[in-house]
Amino acid sequence: MLLWQGVALAAVLAALGAGLSVVTGPVGWPDLVALVLTALVLGRLLLSGHLVGTDLRALRRRHREQLDLLARADARAPGRTAVLEHDVPVAYCVPGRRVERVVVSAGTLDRLSPAEVSAVLQHERAHLRARHDLVLEAFSVLHHAFPRWVSSAAALSEVRLLVEVLADRAATRCSDRRALGQALLTLAEGRAGGPDFALGAAAVESSLLVRVRLLGDRGPHRLQAVVLVALAVGVLVLPTAFVVWPWLRTY
Template structure:
């Protein structure tokens, strides 16, 4: 009986309080790949714990005979809760994915109508300096305004374009979508917005790192300042978000191998804990049976 309670409590902690604590650990951004793994493992562990709590309660009541009527009722309720959690995840995934793809498809169509293609980039006649990408399975778009082209130098423009290409190559849109699905699937009193907000910062930091590997750090910093304050359309990934956090990370050129290793180990531990709690009771039951 202790295992379902432990898994339920773990699911609540992993979905709400823990993300709020991790979001305050700003040094995590200095190792963005490891940090992203940590956030993903935390989210996966929360789902596993939530589903495992219901399943373990049901099997705990039905595993060892004799099975009383009360055991059947508890097992049925636990199974129903598990189905509700699964249904909420599936429904949230469907609604979120459908809405995002509709918005992106509409935006791509509008861009194709009003923009000019120049060297594989959609150029908008706009006085605002903007640069963003619109992901899509049927064809992505990198959009840059004429004002941005006029204000950015060649090295700065290349850094911005590489930033957007990195978003598209790494499919950062799917990462953000997954965290949006999880946030909407869990009840409001459990789910934390901190995870989605921090992952938004991390995908930008990861794209910045990719741009720096192919270009000049100072050029990217200059481009970020030029593009600062401009909004990114819904469903798109832009170059102007989370400026303060990204500038702080870009200015740090040190390697943080020890932190990266520690964060990866923490990610493995977070995912291993609910896995062990789910699997061990079943293995124990098989041995005794």
């Protein structure tokens, strides 16, 4: 996740800084073109951020209002968990800055064991604690800010998978791994990951096997972590240095 964030931030800094870096002397037509392109990139990012953020918050606010009308509490789902009367097993969370919801269906409570229910709730609460929605929102903004031939759907897809893996690992610190794995398989059978603007335990169905396999990986992988952190820093620092270098040489 850190590496993907480093790549994304480096791309934004490079796109904004490249145009500014050519302006090292008297401003000519090439410099004006570069500045216009830089302003266009910045404008697209700001507009995309406004549209994506506004739409997401409106959808989540409306959904929370509907949950307040339709959902109920259930002793099998401890904590502030909203339970919907639906036979299809589903579990998801609706993030928010002040008001948030963890949602499960009655079908989930009927088909999962108490240990599996607990693991699923821990997974959803991990999303809310870590504010994974903000990470996904940032990548969604970048994806919608640029044309298809520039933006990459692979980055957004990979980040969606990674936030689920991070929530899985957070859940296993308090719950049984096998219980979580079995719960994910049961939820996937229902083929309902929750609304698009929410974070559901089985939302990334195509990568479910990867997630279940990673649940059995308990190794610390310290060397891999060090290498990935180094790559993330390098990806961020090197392009920035190339952009700043012309300014340093001039001044």
